[in-house]
Amino acid sequence: MMILGVTGGIASGKSTVTKIFRSLGAAVVSADELAREAVRPGGETLRLLVERFGARILLPDGTLDRKTLAARIFADPRQREDLNRITHPAVAALSVERLAQLAARGEPLIVYEAPLLFEAGAERRVDAVLVVRIDPLLQLQRLRERDGIDEKEARDRVAAQMPQEEKVARADYVIDNSGSPEETEAQVRNLFRRLTHSRSPDSGGSQR
Numbered sequence: 001m002m003i004l005g006v007t008g009g010i011a012s013g014k015s016t017v018t019k020i021f022r023s024l025g026a027a028v029v030s031a032d033e034l035a036r037e038a039v040r041p042g043g044e045t046l047r048l049l050v051e052r053f054g055a056r057i058l059l060p061d062g063t064l065d066r067k068t069l070a071a072r073i074f075a076d077p078r079q080r081e082d083l084n085r086i087t088h089p090a091v092a093a094l095s096v097e098r099l100a101q102l103a104a105r106g107e108p109l110i111v112y113e114a115p116l117l118f119e120a121g122a123e124r125r126v127d128a129v130l131v132v133r134i135d136p137l138l139q140l141q142r143l144r145e146r147d148g149i150d151e152k153e154a155r156d157r158v159a160a161q162m163p164q165e166e167k168v169a170r171a172d173y174v175i176d177n178s179g180s181p182e183e184t185e186a187q188v189r190n191l192f193r194r195l196t197h198s199r200s201p202d203s204g205g206s207q208r
Helices: 014-023 031-038 044-053 066-074 077-104 136-147 151-159 164-169 181-197
Strands: 002-008 027-030 109-113 128-133 173-176
Touching (some): 002 014, 002 164, 014 128, 014 181, 027 077, 031 077, 031 109, 044 066, 066 077, 066 151, 077 109, 109 181, 128 164, 136 151
Parallel strands (some): 002 109, 002 128, 027 109, 128 173
16 A cells, blocks of 8 residues: 655646546545635634635635635735645644545555645655656646736746755656646556556656
């Protein structure tokens, strides 16, 4: 049994890679999905966020307006730190619970997708780390298209995260998502096959 952490920069293709792993039979836990669960209306985490950032971060139905909050925290490092301080403990507790449940079921490969895996210190909860890297110019293009933002805002969001090459340097495995979807899928299939058929630390695609 292995727990593989999947991380990378914004718009690098982490979700794409994770979906491929899921289609191949891996069990998946998503930190983003856990974060949405953690900030459900009526919960302590959302109350603390409103206390810190104000009621303007709520939609009319009382749920968190993630787009409004994202615009604020990407523009202000201090607010970003406050957000992480409030949300990381809740997400960590949920992830430990879900990963333990899957491990108890004997899942051979569990993928934990976490954009802030290193920043949150969550690499301690996984056996190995896969970083999805992407050509920086392509990253900006995809981010602008995905979020409907201009180049400056896209660059600011990339700059707000740990540099991609630092993540790559700390990775056990690397998948390059700069090419075609077929090329990315081939890399994931190769790594999946090696991880599920061998427990050797030398297994993998590109390695660090």
